[in-house]
Amino acid sequence: MTINRREFLSDTALSAAGLFLGSAARLTGSDDNPDSPSYNVMKELMKYRKIDSHTHVYLSPETGPEVLLDFADRLGIEKLVISRPVTGFDAPHSEYAVSNDMMISVMKKFPGRFIAQFTLNPQYPKESIEEISRCVAEGMVGLKVYYQVKINDPLYYPVIEKMIDLKMIILMHSYSGLGRGGYRTKYGNLYPNESTPEDFAEVARRYPEAMLQFAHIGAGGDWEYECKALQDFPNIYVDVSGSNNEGNILNYALKYLGEERLFFGSDNSYYQSVSKILAADLTESQRKKIFFENYNNMLKKGGYNVA
Numbered sequence: 001m002t003i004n005r006r007e008f009l010s011d012t013a014l015s016a017a018g019l020f021l022g023s024a025a026r027l028t029g030s031d032d033n034p035d036s037p038s039y040n041v042m043k044e045l046m047k048y049r050k051i052d053s054h055t056h057v058y059l060s061p062e063t064g065p066e067v068l069l070d071f072a073d074r075l076g077i078e079k080l081v082i083s084r085p086v087t088g089f090d091a092p093h094s095e096y097a098v099s100n101d102m103m104i105s106v107m108k109k110f111p112g113r114f115i116a117q118f119t120l121n122p123q124y125p126k127e128s129i130e131e132i133s134r135c136v137a138e139g140m141v142g143l144k145v146y147y148q149v150k151i152n153d154p155l156y157y158p159v160i161e162k163m164i165d166l167k168m169i170i171l172m173h174s175y176s177g178l179g180r181g182g183y184r185t186k187y188g189n190l191y192p193n194e195s196t197p198e199d200f201a202e203v204a205r206r207y208p209e210a211m212l213q214f215a216h217i218g219a220g221g222d223w224e225y226e227c228k229a230l231q232d233f234p235n236i237y238v239d240v241s242g243s244n245n246e247g248n249i250l251n252y253a254l255k256y257l258g259e260e261r262l263f264f265g266s267d268n269s270y271y272q273s274v275s276k277i278l279a280a281d282l283t284e285s286q287r288k289k290i291f292f293e294n295y296n297n298m299l300k301k302g303g304y305n306v307a
């Protein structure tokens with residue numbers, strides 16, 4: 001039976017065990033031609049340097065740092081950008097600081113593997129600004145925030161201004177629900193303060209020098225709408241993480257956002273995250289950019305890049 005590369009990758013991306021359940025030839029073959037039965041998908045995968053721009057440690061019992069590193073080593077991921085957002089709505093500031101302390105200890109326990117992002121809730125304005133300074137002094141790079149407050153809320157302005165000074169990115173949870181009965185998502189997201197593409201656009205317009213990362217277009221939202229709504233904002237990057245892997249997602253994002261604004265990321269969906277990039281219709285140079293160079297070039301702006 002012959003099976004082409006795209007069929008192989010889309011089959012395996014859907015299977016729980018992912019990439020490694022293909023025919024043995026796919027793992028041991030030596031042919032570089034993707035349509036050959038002895039095409040070696042692992043050899044192709046390992047060709048690319050990788051930074052996982054969006055993943056979490058200790059968000060659940062299955063996400064200890066050792067588990068992430070085990071996946072990362074098998075998939076050839078050099079660096080993982082980790083965070084532990086607080087998911088409750090009325091947690092005190094101290095819970096955010098505890099999360100940040102956990103990331104600092106993980107980063108120090110496994111030197112060179114993790115880029116740790118801090119988290120905060122801008123409803124604690126003074127504490128949040130102090131927390132950024134504390135975390136940066138500990139070597140953390142970048143902010144990850146969740147759905148307690150929308151990204152375009154004035155509460156975020158001082159935080160965004162501080163991040164501009166530091167030349168660090170803000171990774172914000174985002175969503176654009178599919179809508180029902182003709183209603184667009186801004187009336188139908190799961191949580192009232194989840195940031196939508198429109199919220200990002202407003203902030204990008206107000207702060208063109210800020211670097212924003214629209215999280216996980218593979219997270220089940222309306223990614224076609226998301227890509228279209230974000231297309232005119234060069235300071236909004238998009239990570240392609242998430243467990244939803246519709247066939248055309250990468251190429252659609254490429255068409256609207258261009259090859260410099262897309263980041264590889266897993267959001268802890270490991271096999272799917274690499275499979276969707278290999279399965280997409282991309283050139284080698286585009287894969288290099290998405291897997292590694294785009295994120296590293298962003299880091300370079302603040303001097304935090306990987307050598």
Ligand SMILES: [Zn+2]
Pocket residue numbers: 054055056215267
């Ligand atoms: Zn996430």
